[in-house]
Amino acid sequence: MTLDDLLYKPGLLQGQRILVSGGGTGLGRVMSEAMLLLGADVVICGRRGEVVETTARELNAAHAQASGGHVSAYVCDIRQPDAITEMLDKVWAAQGPLTGLVNNAAGNFISRTEDLSSRAFDAIANIVFRGSFNMTLDCGKRWLAAGQKASVLSILTTWVWNGSPFTVPSAMSKAGLHAMTQSLAVEWGGRGIRFNAIAPGLFPTEGMSARLNPGGGEHKPQGNPMQRAGRMPELANLAVYLMSPGADYVNGQTIAIDGAQWQATGGNFSPMLGWTDEQWQRAREHIARTDAADRAKRG
Numbered sequence: 001m002t003l004d005d006l007l008y009k010p011g012l013l014q015g016q017r018i019l020v021s022g023g024g025t026g027l028g029r030v031m032s033e034a035m036l037l038l039g040a041d042v043v044i045c046g047r048r049g050e051v052v053e054t055t056a057r058e059l060n061a062a063h064a065q066a067s068g069g070h071v072s073a074y075v076c077d078i079r080q081p082d083a084i085t086e087m088l089d090k091v092w093a094a095q096g097p098l099t100g101l102v103n104n105a106a107g108n109f110i111s112r113t114e115d116l117s118s119r120a121f122d123a124i125a126n127i128v129f130r131g132s133f134n135m136t137l138d139c140g141k142r143w144l145a146a147g148q149k150a151s152v153l154s155i156l157t158t159w160v161w162n163g164s165p166f167t168v169p170s171a172m173s174k175a176g177l178h179a180m181t182q183s184l185a186v187e188w189g190g191r192g193i194r195f196n197a198i199a200p201g202l203f204p205t206e207g208m209s210a211r212l213n214p215g216g217g218e219h220k221p222q223g224n225p226m227q228r229a230g231r232m233p234e235l236a237n238l239a240v241y242l243m244s245p246g247a248d249y250v251n252g253q254t255i256a257i258d259g260a261q262w263q264a265t266g267g268n269f270s271p272m273l274g275w276t277d278e279q280w281q282r283a284r285e286h287i288a289r290t291d292a293a294d295r296a297k298r299g
Ligand code: HXC
Pocket: 106, 107, 108, 109, 110, 111, 115, 116, 117, 118, 119, 120, 121, 123, 124, 157, 170, 200, 201, 202, 207, 208, 211, 212, 283, 284, 287, 288, 291, 294, 295
């Protein structure tokens, strides 16, 4: 990505210090890159040290000098509240207070709900629902105590409005964050902390493809009125807008960016209603291989 892909003037986010959970890969990396390009100090965190460190190194090498911003990396499993506190203590001490948080880290896989165990539910909910809440709460307490302005952006899905079969733990967890966005926008808005969310449609990433399209093949945005998937700079431009001082009066909103896919088709996994037992078995095996490879990198 370059500045030409973005809508904004250079330096727009200078002086902002923004933490992006799951910033080492996928949409998190894209948003981190855009914010760096616009001069922000970006803090990324993830479970795999090598992944976040490589991303920080690559993004700094590409853009830090020209933009004046910087990316730093922390290893943190947001499922552990103590690990969140430890990371935020370090960030506040080493770099100063954050001015923004992007709740991007997620986990998801397709499965028939009757095939899930309660541990499977927790594997998703502990990242998306509890992890994002605990990140928000820990940052929020620090901001409120200091009387400091801040902005929180959560990355949701359009399923917060209509649910999704076969990704029920994710749909429930993201719907919870949608409720958090609306609730805290009111509770903390008057104290300078605003809350918004983005509900992206199809923006193909590696982590998402392995777990939500495990048969492989091209993502076909079937029935999408725009007849295409999203482009990363399109998502980045919306995220930057919501995090920028110019959006100070935007609060409590969840904005879809999906080419109107969900109005046209529901935008969820209902097409899998016709899958056979064999197809579900194959999907599960593929997802298990991806998870094992990821786990190996976490050490
Ligand atoms: C049924 C499954 C399963 C599957 C795991 N489990 N995969 N059950 N079908 N495919 C069950 C296991 O059997 C186990 O339960 C429990 O879940 C925990 O499994 P672990 O492998 O130990 O979990 P863990 O290592 O914590 O893995 C976490 C994860 C993993 C969330 C499952 O996929 C992950 O780390 N993902 C991060 C990246 C990611 O998912 N990216 C996609 C995000 S896309 P038992 O009872 O057997 O012990 C997204 C938005 C998409 O969120 C929007 C599209 C429009």
